[in-house]
Amino acid sequence: MAKISREKVEVVIAGSGIAGSTMAAELGEAGFNVLVLEAGPERKLSEMISSQIWSRRLRWAGPEVQETGDLVGAANFAMGWGTGGAGLHWYANWYRLHPDDFRVRSQYGRSLDWPISYEELRPWYDHAQVYFGVSGGKNPSAPPGASYPMPAIPISSQSAAIKRGFDAEGLTLTSNTLAVNSVPYDGRAGCILDGWCDAGCPIGALANPLVLQWPRAKRAGVKLRHNAYVTRIETDPSGSRATGVVYIDENGQENFQPADVVIAACHTIWNARLLLLSSNDKYPDGLGNSSGTLGHYFTSHALTTIHGLFKQETEPHTGVTGANTLCLDGYDKKQPAKDAFGSRAWLVAQAAKPNDLLGTALAKPELFGDALNNYLHRASSHYGNMTVLCEEDAIPENRVALDPSKRDRYGLPQARVINSLPQENVARSELAKSEGLRIFKAAGTREAWAGPRAPMHMIGGTIMGSDPTTSVTNSFGQIHEVENVFVAGASLFPTPGAINPTATLAALVFRTADFIRTNRSSLLP
Amino acid sequence: MMSRRRFVTRMIRASIWTSIFVRILSRNAQAKIVEQTSYKQFTHGEADALAAWCDVIVSGARNAGVAKFVDQNLSGDQASSLLLLRYLNANDMVGFYRKGIIGIDAESHHRFGASFLQLKKSQQNEMIAAAVASKMQVWRDPDPNFFYFISRSDAVDVVYGTEAGFADLGIPYLAHILPPKPW
Numbered sequence: 001m002a003k004i005s006r007e008k009v010e011v012v013i014a015g016s017g018i019a020g021s022t023m024a025a026e027l028g029e030a031g032f033n034v035l036v037l038e039a040g041p042e043r044k045l046s047e048m049i050s051s052q053i054w055s056r057r058l059r060w061a062g063p064e065v066q067e068t069g070d071l072v073g074a075a076n077f078a079m080g081w082g083t084g085g086a087g088l089h090w091y092a093n094w095y096r097l098h099p100d101d102f103r104v105r106s107q108y109g110r111s112l113d114w115p116i117s118y119e120e121l122r123p124w125y126d127h128a129q130v131y132f133g134v135s136g137g138k139n140p141s142a143p144p145g146a147s148y149p150m151p152a153i154p155i156s157s158q159s160a161a162i163k164r165g166f167d168a169e170g171l172t173l174t175s176n177t178l179a180v181n182s183v184p185y186d187g188r189a190g191c192i193l194d195g196w197c198d199a200g201c202p203i204g205a206l207a208n209p210l211v212l213q214w215p216r217a218k219r220a221g222v223k224l225r226h227n228a229y230v231t232r233i234e235t236d237p238s239g240s241r242a243t244g245v246v247y248i249d250e251n252g253q254e255n256f257q258p259a260d261v262v263i264a265a266c267h268t269i270w271n272a273r274l275l276l277l278s279s280n281d282k283y284p285d286g287l288g289n290s291s292g293t294l295g296h297y298f299t300s301h302a303l304t305t306i307h308g309l310f311k312q313e314t315e316p317h318t319g320v321t322g323a324n325t326l327c328l329d330g331y332d333k334k335q336p337a338k339d340a341f342g343s344r345a346w347l348v349a350q351a352a353k354p355n356d357l358l359g360t361a362l363a364k365p366e367l368f369g370d371a372l373n374n375y376l377h378r379a380s381s382h383y384g385n386m387t388v389l390c391e392e393d394a395i396p397e398n399r400v401a402l403d404p405s406k407r408d409r410y411g412l413p414q415a416r417v418i419n420s421l422p423q424e425n426v427a428r429s430e431l432a433k434s435e436g437l438r439i440f441k442a443a444g445t446r447e448a449w450a451g452p453r454a455p456m457h458m459i460g461g462t463i464m465g466s467d468p469t470t471s472v473t474n475s476f477g478q479i480h481e482v483e484n485v486f487v488a489g490a491s492l493f494p495t496p497g498a499i500n501p502t503a504t505l506a507a508l509v510f511r512t513a514d515f516i517r518t519n520r521s522s523l524l525p
Numbered sequence: 526m527m528s529r530r531r532f533v534t535r536m537i538r539a540s541i542w543t544s545i546f547v548r549i550l551s552r553n554a555q556a557k558i559v560e561q562t563s564y565k566q567f568t569h570g571e572a573d574a575l576a577a578w579c580d581v582i583v584s585g586a587r588n589a590g591v592a593k594f595v596d597q598n599l600s601g602d603q604a605s606s607l608l609l610l611r612y613l614n615a616n617d618m619v620g621f622y623r624k625g626i627i628g629i630d631a632e633s634h635h636r637f638g639a640s641f642l643q644l645k646k647s648q649q650n651e652m653i654a655a656a657v658a659s660k661m662q663v664w665r666d667p668d669p670n671f672f673y674f675i676s677r678s679d680a681v682d683v684v685y686g687t688e689a690g691f692a693d694l695g696i697p698y699l700a701h702i703l704p705p706k707p708w
Binding site for chain 1: 581582583584602603604605606607608609611612613615616650653657674677678681682685686687690691694695696697698699700701702703704705707708
């Protein structure tokens with residue numbers, strides 16, 4: 001069947017989540033003619049139903065992902081499906097990477113360096129937190145930056161119960177920093193702390209693309225096309241410029257969308273896969289892969305959750321899903337013991353409902369029958385939790401690859417994620433687990449236990465760098481070989497640090513949008 | 526965007542006593558539905574086996590309609606599915622459950638010479654404990670421990686994950702937008 005050829009646009013963006021929608025709004029407001037192609041269906045605020053069961057419809061339902069290794073799983077849980085992507089169910093934890101996270105290779109002789117420093121990204125972090133609306137207080141263990149535009153969310157009963165343990169360990173528990181309105185902000189409501197962030201926030205207190213970026217983008221004339229799965233980027237015969245993208249529509253029909261600038265913003269796995277699928281005579285191993293690093297240096301965060309039942313009531317169903325409080329003490333000590341490596345951060349007192357992956361029932365998966373019922377009745381008012389994120393080294397063996405032996409629903413090679421936690425990061429994770437159990441016991445829990453190590457966040461695979469022989473893009477996400485193709489998202493990060501990636505992702509998007517604005521004349525023929 | 530006033534109104538509606546009353550009504554209604562139900566994916570035998578298995582894991586799961594919940598959500602596409610399995614293994618969701626149900630009865634016959642439905646409560650508990658401990662003797666595929674994890678989640682969903690389930694646990698539901706139905 002012949003491809004349908006569409007009317008040319010100046011900028012086409014694959015993906016309508018936080019990276020894609022922020023980029024679209026920025027470029028639309030700068031006067032570019034922008035089209036966004038979203039793989040999933042149109043979403044409305046009315047679909048943000050307060051139910052862990054119903055919220056599953058917001059999660060990924062696109063092509064299958066194979067996952068292998070000891071730090072994989074639940075990719076479909078992390079990704080979104082439809083307008084706003086994962087931005088409809090993200091937890092809004094908002095942190096800056098620390099200065100040493102940008103120079104791990106230089107400082108410690110392992111993992112990678114970024115091509116930019118914290119100081120270069122700092123003004124973009126400052127800008128992003130005003131744009132998104134961030135609540136938070138001062139934290140002496142956080143990197144320097146502007147004050148947050150809103151005061152912190154109040155300390156919850158759950159945090160108050162856990163804080164005794166941090167005090168006993170000599171660690172400082174601070175308010176969390178969240179892209180959640182503690183007070184009305186920018187025309188959006190203040191949070192009512194009902195603990196449903198995970199199911200989407202229809203009142204818009206949590207900054208999600210349906211209330212933040214998309215209204216701005218649409219006012220600026222940005223077009224959004226749903227059920228449009230981008231399968232490859234086309235280049236001209238010389239290979240020096242991209243000419244547009246091919247996508248499959250809801251009828252299974254291939255379309256060609258011409259564009260002057262192409263931006264991949266479709267989450268970590270799919271950014272890498274899209275470039276790998278875009279191989280041609282000039283780029284037989286994939287677009288942007290002259291270095292051989294495309295797909296490689298995939299990282300995650302090694303997560304361990306500490307659970308406990310407290311004597312006092314903790315109201316665990318209230319608050320925010322992200323975390324009510326935070327401990328960054330010791331984050332910069334990347335070598336906490338011999339043969340252990342990596343930063344760690346404690347996210348404390350996450351709102352928990354009874355069901356789903358982060359619910360109180362699955363916190364004790366071995367219980368059934370009367371024991372489960374008794375536990376849940378106790379946990380519904382006395383449960384507390386916290387999560388530690390530990391750094392994973394960027395190594396080439398961990399990667400996103402194509403599996404030609406298995407085809408997805410479109411007949412394309414399936415994406416395969418291979419990720420195993422390096423041994424010194426395992427040791428770091430074990431130290432953190434022990435620390436967490438000590439904290440909970442010192443807090444006076446009747447019972448404390450740790451869950452299994454699991455991955456959180458997907459990072460890398462299209463890493464940025466100064467050297468075209470060792471990276472996929474430059475620091476603006478512009479792929480080295482083709483100047484009018486950009487990547488946006490956490491797939492650009494050479495290292496993951498030990499904190500949630502969205503603040504850094506957003507700061508990079510603003511920086512790249514500014515670069516495209518500034519270089520408009522050279523990017524548009 | 527939804528106003529705070531609308532939220533407060535809904536919070537009052539979702540008060541615990543109201544929800545308990547609703548739950549009593551819905552339990553009766555659900556029991557009738559289960560008796561008359563027809564399945565799109567499962568045979569009645571498969572549905573009965575899954576319901577019995579889940580009911581040992583979470584008391585009340587059978588009457589809450591766990592088999593119907595799973596069957597109904599296997600009948601549409603992945604995008605509309607409400608099952609937790611879609612996060613973890615969406616390749617062949619129908620096959621996963623069907624093979625798991627076969628595994629339950631194969632293990633049951635191997636251990637006790639009878640189907641899971643015919644076992645004494647203590648024997649059913651022994652089977653579940655074996656799944657928790659990954660000590661099934663003949664059941665291999667799908668991994669019995671993972672099947673337990675998923676089916677337990679389904680049972681928790683229908684018993685505790687609804688507005689009525691929250692009320693039973695004494696948890697205010699606090700909805701922004703109430704679900705159109707429990708599942």
